[in-house]
Structures are given as C-alpha cells and as structure tokens.
Amino acid sequence: MTDKELNDRIAAIQDEYAGEEAEAAAVEAAVAAASDQTTMSVRVPADLAAQLKRLATEKHISTSSLVRQILMVALRSATDHSPDDADEPLTAEQQKAVEAIARRVALEIKAG
DSSP: OOOHHHHHHHHOOOOOOHHHHHHHHHHHHHHHTTOOOOOOOOOOOHHHHHHHHHHHHTSSSHHHHHHHHHHHHHHHOOOOOOOOTOOOOOOOOHHHHHHHHHHHHHHHHHHO
C-alpha cells in the first residue's frame, strides 16, 4: 500500500468515525430533549476516564451513556435500603462525598 493509499484509507476511516459520532450525538441530544435531561460536568481522575471510555467502546455506546447508566444503577442501589440498614448512618467519607456532589449540582444549576 502506498503512502497516498494509506493516507486516503485513514481519511476515510476518520470521516466514517466522525459521521458515527455526529449521529450518536444527535441521537443523545434528541433523547435528552425528549426526557428533560440536563448536562452535568464532573471531574474524575484520568485513569477512571480512560476505564470508562474503554468500557463504553467495548459496549459500543457513548461514554456519557455508560456513565448515565452507572449513575442510575448506583442511585437505585443507594436509595434501595433494606430494613437491616435503614437506620445505619452515613460514614464521614460518605457524607463528604454526598456534600461534594450536592455542591457541584448546586453550582451547575446556578450556572444555568
């Protein structure tokens, strides 16, 4: 394969990928508009972001869709208390994490 052929092939793959990403973004925008969703920005360690991107790629979904699914499952799990743990208080670390999330959400809502 010549350099020109290789460059043409790379450009074609990049165009195809860009088209797929644009289509996925359009679908996500339509779903967000239809389900009254909002955008949140969360800072995560680089290694966690890489893990999320890798898993999303394996599942053939966008990273934001994967994170949304993980958050929904985690929230359901966190709010699905059994009678055994209903009176169990949050640890100091859990309380700090909840407060940090609440502050981020409040700032994002305030920012519009």
